[in-house]
Amino acid sequence: MSDDIEIVFLGVNDAGMRVYEWLCDREETVVHSLLTTRSQLSLVADVEPEYLISCGYRHIVPEQILEIPSENCLNLHPAYLPHNRGANPNVWSIVDGTPAGVTLHEMDETLDTGAIVGRRTVETSFADTGKDLYQRLEDAQVALFQDMWSDIVSGKVSSTTQSRSEGTYHDTSDFESLCEIQPDETVQAKEFLDRLRALTFPPYDNAHIEVGDEQYRVELNIERVSD
Structure with missing residues (x-):
């Protein structure tokens, strides 16, 4: 029996492609698919992977799909959850004055509300534009995932439940x-x-x-x- 870690990846943006390519280059992982549309999600049932990894995917994944992977379903979000759930978190960190950062969290049936596996803040400046912060958040997402991956597969990470009454959403x-x-x-x-x-x-x-x-x-x- 193979010891390879089997993954299906969901993503479409630059950070997602960088994480996807990093996983593909690792000897111990087999990334079966890169899915970008909702209609492709049926492939998860065909593969039955250990992990479903998402970064930049633009659709909510149904609960029946999230139940398939044997280990976990994880999403990278370019915000310091529970702040700035939803769309354009780089913009709202600046407008609302909320912490800027990135989060790796478990996926659930709603948007950006799953238990937090890891997160880190990202430095900001009054000179930042939305584009400046967006690019910094992309780099931070990739770094966070790479730093945490070995602990994830070895079972050395724990998760913290989010309070849905806290934080912000746009x-x-x-x-x-x-x-x-x-x-x-x-x-x-x-x-x-x-x-x-x-x-x-x-x-x-x-x-x-x-x-x-x-x-x-x-x-x-x-x-x-x-x-």
Whole structure:
């Protein structure tokens, strides 16, 4: 009987691809599939892996699929849970002033609420844009997973249940509302700068305002003044 660790991987973004490739390069692991759509989840039942690993996957995995792996189902989320469950955690860390970080957690039938296996904070600066923080969070997700993997497969990690009444959650409609700047809204300077830099993510046009009959896109650049 093979001693290989059998895995099905769910992912689509850069961090997910980096974790996927890292697992594929390891001698003791067999990664059977890279799934990116909901319709592909039936393949988990065909493989019956020991682990289901997710990073950047955009769909909630049904409970009947989560019950199949014999060891665990783990997801990497670019937020310091329970803060910033859901979409665009890099943006909301800046806008809400919540801790920025990454979390490896067990998957359950809802979004980003499973027991926490490991997490770490990520340093931020007032000069960060949403893109700056996003890239830093991607690097931190990969590092967290690589650092924890040997302890995961050897059974040396424990999990901590999340309280669903604590933390924060945002969906894509919250992000869309954040992008719409109203010409007559009253703002505090620091909060408004946080909002604009959080939405700055070139080449994407996020923040926008309509003045008269014209639509404008808004980005922000902040530079630290050297001593």
